[in-house]
Amino acid sequence: MRYLPHTDNDIQQMLETISVDRIEDLFSGIPSSCRLSRPLDIASAAAESELVVRLQELSGRNASVSDWDAFLGGGSYNHFIPAVVDHLVSRSEFYTAYTPYQPEISQGTLQAIFEFQTLICQLTGMDIANASMYDGASACAEAVLLALRCARKRNKVLLSSALHPQYRETVRTYCRYLQVEIEEIPYTESFATDLETLKGQLDDQVAAVVAGYPNYFGRVEDVAALAEVTHGQGARLITAVAEPLALALFKSPGELGADVVVGEGQSFGIPLSYGGPGIGFFAVKKQDMRALPGRLVGETVDQDGKRGYVLTLATREQHIRRERATSNICSNQGMCTLIVGIYLALHGKQGLRLLAEQNYAKAAYARQRIAQLKGFQVMQGESFNEFVVICSEPAADLRARLEQAQILAGIPLVSDYPEQQRSLLVCVTEQNSREQIDRLVTELAGGAA
Amino acid sequence: MSGTEGRGLVLEEKLLFESSVPGRVGYSLADLDVPNVLPDESLIRSELTGFPELSEVDVIRHYTRLSTWNYGVDSGFYPLGSCTMKYNPKINEKTARMPGFAELHPHSPDSLSQGALELMYELQIALGEVSGFPAITLQPAAGAQGEFAGMLMIRAYHESRGEKRSKVLIPDTAHGTNPASAALCGYDVVPIASDGLLSASAVAEAMSDDVAGLMITNPNTLGLYEQEIIEICRIVHAGGGLVYCDGANLNALMGISRPGDIGIDVMHFNLHKTFSTPHGGGGPGAGPVGVVEALEPFMPIPRVVKVDGGYRLDCDRPQSIGRVKAFAGHFGILVRAYTYILAMGGEGLKRATELAVLNANYVRARLEGVFDLPYKQRSLHEVVFSENNLPNDCHTLDVAKRLIDYGFHPPTIYFPLVIKGALMIEPTETESKQALDEFCDALMAIAKEAQDNPELLKQAPVRAKMRRLDETAAARKPVLRWEA
Amino acid sequence: MEFPEELKYTEEHEWVSLDGDIVTIGVTDFAQDQLGDVVFVELPEVGEQVQGGKPFGVVESVKAVSDVYAPVSGEVIEINDALPDDPELINNSPYEEGWMLKIRLTTPAELEELMSVEAYQDFIEG
Structure with a gap:
C-alpha cells in the first residue's frame, strides 16, 4: 500500500525491539469478547486510476454551476474564484498543518488568522473577530448563546422569520435543552422584519434579537431601526450575514448599531461544494471579548523582542474550562480562513467594492426585467444580489420546467414558507452574464404566456 | 530596510495591511454588461477603511512566505497525540x-x-x-x-x-x-x-x-x-x-x-x-x-x-x-x-490500524526507561510519558521546544491531565521505521542534554523562525487585530 | 514565600485581614505561585453579597482558571480597581497592591473557622 511505508524487514525488526512475535500480539489488551472475528465488508483497495474513474462517474451525475445557468443563492453563492486562491491553499505547509499549538513553527497559520480577524472587523465594522466557527448557521447559534450568557437572567430570544430558515433551525437545536424561549418575528409584505410587531414582542426578558442582513429574501434590513428598538429594551442585536459581499457596498452592521455580527464567509473564494465546508465568522464589540466562543489569535513578542502571534485568551475554551467553557468548539475552519484572507487581499479595497457593485447591478437588471413580465411580480424594497419573484404558478413547477432548459432558476420558498407557494428566490452574481439573465427572462416568459 | 530582511532565506513578511500601496490592485473583473445602478446613497458605506491594496504578485509572495514558517505533515513527522496526523493523500x-x-x-x-x-x-x-x-x-x-x-x-x-x-x-x-x-x-x-x-x-x-x-x-x-x-x-x-x-x-x-x-x-x-x-x-x-x-x-x-x-x-x-x-x-x-x-479497501484499513499500533509500541519500546511511563499496560495507537524523570528543573515544555530544534513537531503536551507533564505521542501508520528512529534518537539526545546542559532545553527553540513567544503578555493586553 | 503573621488564611489559599467589621481579601503568595503569571481577574460588583465558602470571582493564568472563594459572608464595599488593568499585581504584591476586595462582615462567627499563619503553613506543607 503506497501510504504505508513498512517493509516486512522493518516490521520484523520493530517486533523484535518491542519483544513480541506478531503484530496481533500488540492487540492483546483488547478482550476477545470485544474483537471483530471477520474481515471488514468493504471492497478491496482501488488503484488511484480506478478510484478516479469511480469519483468522476459520481461527480458527473451532479449539476455543476459551470454547466448550468444557475441562479441559486439562499446562503451559498456562486462567485468566481481566482486561480491564486487554489494555488496558495494547495501549499501543504498550510493544509497539512494542525492547530497552531506550537507558535514557533506555526507563524504562517497564526499570522494568516490574525489578518483574517482584522479583515472581518473591517468588513463588519466591529472591534473583535474570532478565528472562525463552522459556518454561518452555527455561528448564529453561538451568537445567541453569547447573548444569553452576557444577559444572565434573560432567557428569551427573538428570531426574525426572515432570517435564513436553516440558521433559525440551528439556533433552535443549540437552545433545545437550555430553557430558552424562542419566538419568531413576522416579516412584512415587502419581506423585511416587522419592526412594529417586534416592538410589542420585546420585553426585559429578551436577551437577543436576530435578523439577517441581507435577510433570506435578499432584503437589506433597516439595521439601525432594529438596533434602536432592541437596545431600548436592553437586549443585543445580532445580525447574521449569509452574503458578506453585500457588506462591501452597504453600510456595515457595526456602523448601524449591531452588537454581534456573525455570518457565512463562503462567498469569499470557497467552493460551493454542496454546502460545506464554509466558514462562520463571528465579531463583537470590545465589551464581549471574554464571552467569545472559539479561538483567538493575538499579537505578542518572542524572547528576542520580535513580533509574532499566538493563540490567546484560551481560558474561555473547552480544553481549559471544560463544562464551563464559552463553547464546546475545538477547531476553527483553518483552511477556509486562509481562503477568505487570500480572496479579500486579492480583491482589496477597490476590487471588493466593484465586485459588490456588479452583483447589485446585475441583480437589479434581472429584477427589473422580470418585473416587466406578465404574470410575475418582484419583491419591493432594497436588496443586494438576491430577491423574491412571485409567479403565477407554483414555484416548484416553474423551477422544474426551467430545468429542461438547463437553468437552475432559483429556490422555491414553499418548503420553508408554506404561505409562499408561488415564490421563487432568485440570485444573480457576477457569474451570470447578461445573456444568461436574458435567457432566464425568456424562459420564464415562455411559461407565463 | 525592506520587508524581506531575515535570517538567510527565512524571510520576514509584514502584515497585509502594512504592505498595502494605495491604488494597487490584484483582481480582475469582466466589464459590467448591464446598466450600472447603485442603491440609495443613504445605504452605501464609506470605503473599506484599512483594507489592503496589493497586486497578485504581492499576495502570492505574502502567503508563500507565510507558508514557509509552518510545519505540516508533508514537512515531517508530526506525532501530535490524540490528533492522528497521518499523511493526507494527494x-x-x-x-x-x-x-x-x-x-x-x-x-x-x-x-x-x-x-x-x-x-x-x-x-x-x-x-x-x-x-x-x-x-x-x-x-x-x-x-x-x-x-x-x-x-x-x-x-x-x-x-x-x-x-x-x-x-x-x-x-x-x-x-x-x-x-x-x-x-x-x-x-x-x-x-x-x-x-x-x-x-x-x-x-x-x-x-x-x-x-x-x-x-x-x-x-x-x-x-x-x-x-x-x-x-x-x-x-x-x-x-x-x-x-x-x-x-x-x-x-x-x-x-x-x-x-x-x-x-x-x-x-x-x-x-x-x-x-x-x-x-x-x-x-x-x-x-x-x-x-x-x-x-x-x-x-x-x-x-x-x-x-x-x-x-x-x-x-x-x-x-x-x-x-x-x-x-x-x-x-x-x-x-x-x-x-x-x-484507496485503502477493507483490508487496508485494518492494516493501517495494525501499523499505527506497531509504530506507537515501537516508540514506546525505544523510549521506555529514558522517559517515565506512568501506565504500563499494553497500549495501542499512542503512548503517554510523564516529565517525572527529567532532571535539572527541565519540564515537558522544554523537551517539546527542544524537539523543534531537532526538526520535529512536538507531541501533544500536558494532556491528558491525569499525567504530570504528559508527553503524548501518536506516530500513526504512515511513518516509516527510519522516521521513528530519528525521532527517538532526538528524544534520547534531548534527555541527555537535560542531564548535561539543561540550558539547551530551556532556551529552545533557537533554530525556528521565532524564539519562545510571550503568551502572558498576549493575554494580559490582548491585541487581536491590526490597527492603523 | 511570605505569609504575614497578622493575617488569617483559608484552605482555598485566600488571606483575610480584619479592620473593625471590614474584611480585606486576597490570594496568598502560595496561590499566586501555583497559578503562575496572572493575566485576568474577575471580581464581583460593589454592593453584591458574597457568601462564605462560595466563589466570588475568578483568577486566570495563560492556561488555567481558578475560582476564588469568599472566606466569609458579607457585602462588597470596595474592589481593587487596579487589577483589571494590572493583573500582575497579584503576582508581584499578593498582600499589598494585589488585594482583591473589601467586604462588610455579616457573620463574624465565620472568622473562627479561618486558619492562623502557623496552621496555614502546616496545611500547605502537609
Missing part, C-alpha cells in the same frame, strides 16, 4: 475539486445531485461497517459538533420516554470537549476518577436514575483499551442510561474491534483523524455520528436516504434533534474521506 485533494462536487450548489434539487448523494450514502455504509452502527449521520462539522449532536440524541431519547435525567458521567481522562458538549445539552457533568482505566465498579457507584449516560473514549487518551467496557456498558444500560463513545481514537480499532458491537450507543468519527482528510491548520474537519437503532429517529436532519430509483435528503423527521448546521455537512471533506476508503 488524490483526495484532486477528487474533492472535481467540478461535479466543488461546483455543486446545496440548493440543487436532489435529482441533480444524485452523484453527491450516492457518495454520502456509500460513505455512511462504509463508516457503519467500520464502527458497527446501523445508522450514520454525516451532518456534524467536526468531532465536537458530533459529540454535541450525539448527546442531544441521548437527551431526546430519554425525553421521548418521559424521563428527565440530568447528569452525565465523564472519566477524568476525557477530552475537554466531552464535558463542554454535555453542558451544552443542559447536563450536569459528574467526573469519575480512573486509574488509567475506568473500572466497572466506579461506574456502578456513580450510576443512578438521574444519570442520562456515560461519555467514554476507547481506547482512552492514554492509548489503553478499556478492559471492562462491556461490563461498563451493561451497568449503564441496566440503570437506564446510554453510552457515548468519543471516536477520536478509532485509528486503533479499524477491523479489530467495533464500538457498535460492544454496547456503545453513539459514537462520533473524526474524518480528519482516522480517514486522512487534512487538518488544514485547524479545520475544517468532519464529525459524522453513528448510533444504534433506538436512536435513529433522533438523528439530525437532513438524512441521506435511498429511495426507489435513487437517493434523497430527508428533512421530514418529526423526532429529529434538528439541524446542527446549514446544509448537509462538510461535503468537501466527505469526498476526501470516501476517496481514502476506496
Whole structure:
C-alpha cells in the first residue's frame, strides 16, 4: 500500500525491539469478547486510476454551476474564484498543518488568522473577530448563546422569520435543552422584519434579537431601526450575514448599531461544494471579548523582542474550562480562513467594492426585467444580489420546467414558507452574464404566456 | 530596510495591511454588461477603511512566505497525540475539486445531485461497517459538533420516554470537549476518577436514575483499551442510561474491534483523524455520528436516504434533534474521506490500524526507561510519558521546544491531565521505521542534554523562525487585530 | 514565600485581614505561585453579597482558571480597581497592591473557622 511505508524487514525488526512475535500480539489488551472475528465488508483497495474513474462517474451525475445557468443563492453563492486562491491553499505547509499549538513553527497559520480577524472587523465594522466557527448557521447559534450568557437572567430570544430558515433551525437545536424561549418575528409584505410587531414582542426578558442582513429574501434590513428598538429594551442585536459581499457596498452592521455580527464567509473564494465546508465568522464589540466562543489569535513578542502571534485568551475554551467553557468548539475552519484572507487581499479595497457593485447591478437588471413580465411580480424594497419573484404558478413547477432548459432558476420558498407557494428566490452574481439573465427572462416568459 | 530582511532565506513578511500601496490592485473583473445602478446613497458605506491594496504578485509572495514558517505533515513527522496526523493523500485533494462536487450548489434539487448523494450514502455504509452502527449521520462539522449532536440524541431519547435525567458521567481522562458538549445539552457533568482505566465498579457507584449516560473514549487518551467496557456498558444500560463513545481514537480499532458491537450507543468519527482528510491548520474537519437503532429517529436532519430509483435528503423527521448546521455537512471533506476508503479497501484499513499500533509500541519500546511511563499496560495507537524523570528543573515544555530544534513537531503536551507533564505521542501508520528512529534518537539526545546542559532545553527553540513567544503578555493586553 | 503573621488564611489559599467589621481579601503568595503569571481577574460588583465558602470571582493564568472563594459572608464595599488593568499585581504584591476586595462582615462567627499563619503553613506543607 503506497501510504504505508513498512517493509516486512522493518516490521520484523520493530517486533523484535518491542519483544513480541506478531503484530496481533500488540492487540492483546483488547478482550476477545470485544474483537471483530471477520474481515471488514468493504471492497478491496482501488488503484488511484480506478478510484478516479469511480469519483468522476459520481461527480458527473451532479449539476455543476459551470454547466448550468444557475441562479441559486439562499446562503451559498456562486462567485468566481481566482486561480491564486487554489494555488496558495494547495501549499501543504498550510493544509497539512494542525492547530497552531506550537507558535514557533506555526507563524504562517497564526499570522494568516490574525489578518483574517482584522479583515472581518473591517468588513463588519466591529472591534473583535474570532478565528472562525463552522459556518454561518452555527455561528448564529453561538451568537445567541453569547447573548444569553452576557444577559444572565434573560432567557428569551427573538428570531426574525426572515432570517435564513436553516440558521433559525440551528439556533433552535443549540437552545433545545437550555430553557430558552424562542419566538419568531413576522416579516412584512415587502419581506423585511416587522419592526412594529417586534416592538410589542420585546420585553426585559429578551436577551437577543436576530435578523439577517441581507435577510433570506435578499432584503437589506433597516439595521439601525432594529438596533434602536432592541437596545431600548436592553437586549443585543445580532445580525447574521449569509452574503458578506453585500457588506462591501452597504453600510456595515457595526456602523448601524449591531452588537454581534456573525455570518457565512463562503462567498469569499470557497467552493460551493454542496454546502460545506464554509466558514462562520463571528465579531463583537470590545465589551464581549471574554464571552467569545472559539479561538483567538493575538499579537505578542518572542524572547528576542520580535513580533509574532499566538493563540490567546484560551481560558474561555473547552480544553481549559471544560463544562464551563464559552463553547464546546475545538477547531476553527483553518483552511477556509486562509481562503477568505487570500480572496479579500486579492480583491482589496477597490476590487471588493466593484465586485459588490456588479452583483447589485446585475441583480437589479434581472429584477427589473422580470418585473416587466406578465404574470410575475418582484419583491419591493432594497436588496443586494438576491430577491423574491412571485409567479403565477407554483414555484416548484416553474423551477422544474426551467430545468429542461438547463437553468437552475432559483429556490422555491414553499418548503420553508408554506404561505409562499408561488415564490421563487432568485440570485444573480457576477457569474451570470447578461445573456444568461436574458435567457432566464425568456424562459420564464415562455411559461407565463 | 525592506520587508524581506531575515535570517538567510527565512524571510520576514509584514502584515497585509502594512504592505498595502494605495491604488494597487490584484483582481480582475469582466466589464459590467448591464446598466450600472447603485442603491440609495443613504445605504452605501464609506470605503473599506484599512483594507489592503496589493497586486497578485504581492499576495502570492505574502502567503508563500507565510507558508514557509509552518510545519505540516508533508514537512515531517508530526506525532501530535490524540490528533492522528497521518499523511493526507494527494488524490483526495484532486477528487474533492472535481467540478461535479466543488461546483455543486446545496440548493440543487436532489435529482441533480444524485452523484453527491450516492457518495454520502456509500460513505455512511462504509463508516457503519467500520464502527458497527446501523445508522450514520454525516451532518456534524467536526468531532465536537458530533459529540454535541450525539448527546442531544441521548437527551431526546430519554425525553421521548418521559424521563428527565440530568447528569452525565465523564472519566477524568476525557477530552475537554466531552464535558463542554454535555453542558451544552443542559447536563450536569459528574467526573469519575480512573486509574488509567475506568473500572466497572466506579461506574456502578456513580450510576443512578438521574444519570442520562456515560461519555467514554476507547481506547482512552492514554492509548489503553478499556478492559471492562462491556461490563461498563451493561451497568449503564441496566440503570437506564446510554453510552457515548468519543471516536477520536478509532485509528486503533479499524477491523479489530467495533464500538457498535460492544454496547456503545453513539459514537462520533473524526474524518480528519482516522480517514486522512487534512487538518488544514485547524479545520475544517468532519464529525459524522453513528448510533444504534433506538436512536435513529433522533438523528439530525437532513438524512441521506435511498429511495426507489435513487437517493434523497430527508428533512421530514418529526423526532429529529434538528439541524446542527446549514446544509448537509462538510461535503468537501466527505469526498476526501470516501476517496481514502476506496484507496485503502477493507483490508487496508485494518492494516493501517495494525501499523499505527506497531509504530506507537515501537516508540514506546525505544523510549521506555529514558522517559517515565506512568501506565504500563499494553497500549495501542499512542503512548503517554510523564516529565517525572527529567532532571535539572527541565519540564515537558522544554523537551517539546527542544524537539523543534531537532526538526520535529512536538507531541501533544500536558494532556491528558491525569499525567504530570504528559508527553503524548501518536506516530500513526504512515511513518516509516527510519522516521521513528530519528525521532527517538532526538528524544534520547534531548534527555541527555537535560542531564548535561539543561540550558539547551530551556532556551529552545533557537533554530525556528521565532524564539519562545510571550503568551502572558498576549493575554494580559490582548491585541487581536491590526490597527492603523 | 511570605505569609504575614497578622493575617488569617483559608484552605482555598485566600488571606483575610480584619479592620473593625471590614474584611480585606486576597490570594496568598502560595496561590499566586501555583497559578503562575496572572493575566485576568474577575471580581464581583460593589454592593453584591458574597457568601462564605462560595466563589466570588475568578483568577486566570495563560492556561488555567481558578475560582476564588469568599472566606466569609458579607457585602462588597470596595474592589481593587487596579487589577483589571494590572493583573500582575497579584503576582508581584499578593498582600499589598494585589488585594482583591473589601467586604462588610455579616457573620463574624465565620472568622473562627479561618486558619492562623502557623496552621496555614502546616496545611500547605502537609
